[in-house]
Amino acid sequence: MSATPHARRRRPRTNRILAVAAGLATVGTLAAVLPAAAGAATTSKHEDAKQGRYQDVQLLSFNDLHGNLEAPAGSSGRVTEKQADGTTKTIDAGGVEYLATHLRKAREGQKYSVTAAAGDMVGASPLLSGLFHDEPTIEALNKLDLDVTGVGNHEFDEGAKELARLQNGGCHPTAGCYTDKRFEGADFPYLAANVLDEKSGKPILKPYTVWKKDGVKIGFIGVTLEDTPGIVSAEGVKGLKFKDEVETINKYAKELERQGVKSIVALVHEGGLPASTDYNYNCDSPGAGDGISGPIVDIAKNVTPKVDALVTGHTHQAYACTINDPAGNPRMVTSASSFGRLYTDTTLTYDRATGDIARTAVKSANHVVTRDVPKAPDMTKLIDKWNTLAAPIGNRAIGYISGDINNTGTESPLGDLIADAQFAYGKELDPETDLALMNPGGIRAPITYAAKGSEGDGVVTYAEAFTVQPFANTVNLQDFTGAQLIQVLKEQVSGSNAASPKVLQVSSGLTYTLDLTKSGVDRVVTDSIKLNGAAIDPAATYRVATNSFLAGGGDGFPTLGQGTNDLVGEDDLVALEKYLLANSSAANPIAPPAANRISVVR
Missing domain, CATH: 3.90.780.10 (5'-Nucleotidase, C-terminal domain)
Incomplete structure (x- = not known):
């Protein structure tokens, strides 16, 4: 398996998605040469010893953005926070201008940081993005330095060919190009391990990818809910087959392990229902996962212990729970609500001696994307550009x-x-x-x-x-x-x-x-x-x-x-x-x- 970054990578950060599952993708290619200024070097044994056995890796994640670039309105733009005295506080949240500021602030001082998403980045989007077939959202995600995302059901609203275009770039087949600049597509890989082409039987996108930095290797497997055909139009899933989430994750976890990747995160577009809608609700009280129900519970209980954490979505709920894996060991399962109102900050403690995550040291919490921080100027510029094009219709x-x-x-x-x-x-x-x-x-x-x-x-x-x-x-x-x-x-x-x-x-x-x-x-x-x-x-x-x-x-x-x-x-x-x-x-x-x-x- 070669170490190859995306050809259009413009980001200055050095931690990148380097290794991909070669030969299994039918759409999307990555360039073969890593730019010298942005390369990730492999450390020697001496350097590993100098760095120490354990290395904390920051995993920032979110889900179900649905093209909400501008701050969402009404209840869609609020979260509730449980206070120490038992009362509830409502907080205005969301907007990609603020999400960018929060993520960039969170990364400060973090040498090892990777950003992942669990599907539905696009689809069911407001006019600012939806009118342009979600090209604005892909551009925003590139600027957010997203490293990888799994697909969600809404990635199939316009079918597999349109999803391939969002990955690879190019003008829309009927609407054409919206600006004088060619749409470049996503700088990050979309993963669709359990979405197969009916004819070939192979995944339509990469099933997994590996993030590397200085000897640290973390594999990501992306799946969407098996029932996607039941909640997407028949035309959107024509020619596709959706496989069981657990079987698929377990299959590729074994494959990653054979390649020497023992630290694995599953990006699962299926979710749970916590007992409280407060974003900071403790769903591990009184015991592991006692405060959460829904499909993700059974999935988490059956996914192989080789997987160290599950980043989930689909239900638009907020939680950071531990649910026991099949071996009876607690494992972190997270979701960051929807529409960019929250992001999850998870610390994965990587053991350089074993190449695995020390699960007892994993910690995670959701954070509000508040609107009391400065707007990211590059996101404001992006929104203004697309709003200018949309205004004659939208206003x-x-x-x-x-x-x-x-x-x-x-x-x-x-x-x-x-x-x-x-x-x-x-x-x-x-x-x-x-x-x-x-x-x-x-x-x-x-x-x-x-x-x-x-x-x-x-x-x-x-x-x-x-x-x-x-x-x-x-x-x-x-x-x-x-x-x-x-x-x-x-x-x-x-x-x-x-x-x-x-x-x-x-x-x-x-x-x-x-x-x-x-x-x-x-x-x-x-x-x-x-x-x-x-x-x-x-x-x-x-x-x-x-x-x-x-x-x-x-x-x-x-x-x-x-x-x-x-x-x-x-x-x-x-x-x-x-x-x-x-x-x-x-x-x-x-x-x-x-x-x-x-x-x-x-």
């Missing part, structure tokens, strides 16, 4: 609101608004449309009332709406029987959604009771399901509007993939814009919906 007013319309809760005000918008649009396409259903995961941010930039209070701009619904899903109409509609509502709390329910947002007129004191499908009270006050008739036909992702059975709703009499409209952002323009004005803004269509019993 256009498309509606007015009288207060914040939030996207939190089992049923959210914004969920109701979007469902109503799609219902109204569906009625335009076909007057026989009866209702609309919206998946909560497709609502990416609240619509806030407070002014931003040149926007007046209560004005909703196209950029804000794009941030809410960035996927460019079409609005689809399909026919379902009443029995199928009832089954759809039961799928919110059963099948793949049993452990973590996905409650669909419903348009005006559809009402029912969700009893969370019960279990399984009984949580949906069938007799309570009504449309405009009348019980759903199992034998009748209902015309339902959904987005194209749901219409394909996405998010664990297979019955929604069985509709008939399909009619495909424009994208869902068009539907939202039409609704806001038709139903609001400066004099008569839309009030936040009451979110009273689903009665929840707890």
Whole structure:
């Protein structure tokens, strides 16, 4: 295995990703010659002895940035901190200008420092990045000196070919080049160990890479959740196969060990749910991992002890826990919330004698990306450049609101608004449309009332709406029987959604009771399901509007993939814009919906 840095590496730091898994990648290449000014020398035995047996390595990590270059608004831009007296403090957080400052400050005085991410760096991005197919975010990550990231499910929103372009560079195949300078792609490797090309059976990107500095070697393996096809559009994962996370990590950990790499970190785009949403919650109280649940727990318990730490994501939660490995030894598992609001600082103590991490010495903590530090000038310049290009589109007013319309809760005000918008649009396409259903995961941010930039209070701009619904899903109409509609509502709390329910947002007129004191499908009270006050008739036909992702059975709703009499409209952002323009004005803004269509019993 050769020691080869990335050809476009511009960073002045000397710690780099040097060795990669040669021969397994089908996209992306690294240059063969290391620039003399930035090379990492191999130390002699005498130098090792002089340096001491143990060497602390700083691992900085984050996850689920989702192209949030500007400071995210509303609840998406805040974290909560538990105080010593038991109270909770809310802190404004996030923004790549501040993230850069915090990371650079954290690296000061750290000779051995590596920065890694656990997927969803792009996708579901605000207009500033999403409008340009996330080229701005890749440029920002290059400036952040990111060393390596695993892929997440959102890296596949536009398919494997687009992900390869983000890695390698080049103009977008349909949009072309956005500036007079060619997009260079990522300076860091994307890892996708468990994402295989169906035809070749090989990973579509490098499965692992090795970071080296002065005799210290740390391997990184990157995987995304096996269920990615269930939460990404079918077109995005066409021709791909997603393998089990644990089996894949264990396979490549053995391969790394055969190559003499005994210190290994897994970048896993799958996560957990801590018992508290406070970023500094101690999820090891009273014992290791007692305060966390979710898929990452089983993964961590089964990943080989050869792996020394897991950097995770996907659930947008904050935690730094120890979960016992299969040998019963505690192992650090971390996640840094989302949208660049936190970063994790982990100390890995490397044993030069064994080449392994002394796990008993590993320590980790999440830190808030506060906005009380100076903005990084290079990030401000980058944001200004792309904002100038986006402004003619993004600043256009498309509606007015009288207060914040939030996207939190089992049923959210914004969920109701979007469902109503799609219902109204569906009625335009076909007057026989009866209702609309919206998946909560497709609502990416609240619509806030407070002014931003040149926007007046209560004005909703196209950029804000794009941030809410960035996927460019079409609005689809399909026919379902009443029995199928009832089954759809039961799928919110059963099948793949049993452990973590996905409650669909419903348009005006559809009402029912969700009893969370019960279990399984009984949580949906069938007799309570009504449309405009009348019980759903199992034998009748209902015309339902959904987005194209749901219409394909996405998010664990297979019955929604069985509709008939399909009619495909424009994208869902068009539907939202039409609704806001038709139903609001400066004099008569839309009030936040009451979110009273689903009665929840707890």
